[in-house]
Amino acid sequence: MSTSAAVTIIIPNYKTLELTKLCLRSLRKYTDCSRIKVLVVDNNSNDESLEYLRQLEWITLLERDTDGESGPQMHAKALDMAMEYVDTEYVMIMHTDTIVLNSSWLDFMLEKIRRSDNIAAVGSWKLEHVPAVKAFFKRWETAIRRMLGRKVLDREHYFRSHCALYKSAAVRESRGFYDGRSAGISLFNILREKGYELPFIESEELCRYMAHLNHATMILNPRTGDRKTAKASAGRKLRSKLRSINPEKILNDDSLDN
Numbered sequence: 001m002s003t004s005a006a007v008t009i010i011i012p013n014y015k016t017l018e019l020t021k022l023c024l025r026s027l028r029k030y031t032d033c034s035r036i037k038v039l040v041v042d043n044n045s046n047d048e049s050l051e052y053l054r055q056l057e058w059i060t061l062l063e064r065d066t067d068g069e070s071g072p073q074m075h076a077k078a079l080d081m082a083m084e085y086v087d088t089e090y091v092m093i094m095h096t097d098t099i100v101l102n103s104s105w106l107d108f109m110l111e112k113i114r115r116s117d118n119i120a121a122v123g124s125w126k127l128e129h130v131p132a133v134k135a136f137f138k139r140w141e142t143a144i145r146r147m148l149g150r151k152v153l154d155r156e157h158y159f160r161s162h163c164a165l166y167k168s169a170a171v172r173e174s175r176g177f178y179d180g181r182s183a184g185i186s187l188f189n190i191l192r193e194k195g196y197e198l199p200f201i202e203s204e205e206l207c208r209y210m211a212h213l214n215h216a217t218m219i220l221n222p223r224t225g226d227r228k229t230a231k232a233s234a235g236r237k238l239r240s241k242l243r244s245i246n247p248e249k250i251l252n253d254d255s256l257d258n
Helices: 017-029 048-054 071-083 105-113 132-147 168-172 185-193 216-220 232-244
Strands: 007-013 036-043 060-064 090-094 098-100 121-123 163-167 210-212
Touching: 007 017, 007 048, 007 071, 017 036, 017 048, 017 098, 036 048, 036 071, 048 060, 060 071, 071 168, 090 105, 090 168, 105 121, 105 163, 163 168
Parallel strands: 007 036, 007 090, 036 060
Antiparallel strands: 090 163, 098 210, 121 163
8 A cells, every 4th residue: 555645544344244345345446545545453253254354455454352342342442453553644434334425535524624733533423314304303302302391312422433534643642442432432522622623524415425324234233132223124224225325336346356
């Protein structure tokens, strides 16, 4: 890989051959690879996805033992392991269920983070299309619940790890990605406390450049007790989302591995 690369992309992998293949091939198809380095961290898959990754010469593959870790733990620890190999100005973290759709995606992300020297990272809270009617009624429901004094779930917003771009130096001067919580929560708060700007990218804007097959890794590898991702409806929703991005052309193009 070229030493002139500006961005290192870190992608953890766990037992999702077709998703991993689609993610990496879409990245290769829509990216000038002289501008990036790709680190894929396998979380003890021991399956066909690991065999596939071992054949790819255009990525750097790191393999780690997980020893009973939960999904969020595996993901965050994989990111921290990969950070030890990052030597570029910027580092991007992605999921294997994040699929690049547009060849302008890298310039789009770099333009966002370069708008100010005080910006340490850019990313999104969600990466999905929400119909305007659904968004309106969700806001209306929340407002009504507050008026009635009922409990409202105010989730802590941070840059989700499906797609976020950081200045590598800012990550290193913080605690990294793992501290027992989901990857990126504490890092986001530390960077904010240090006075950095952390602008969010609206989901609708980012969806023009990439798609996120939400919870795909967990749906394909359901864990006992996880009712949300183990439901048959979750699998149907995932297959519908996959069909919407027409993955066959990329999945059938083996030349993108070379």
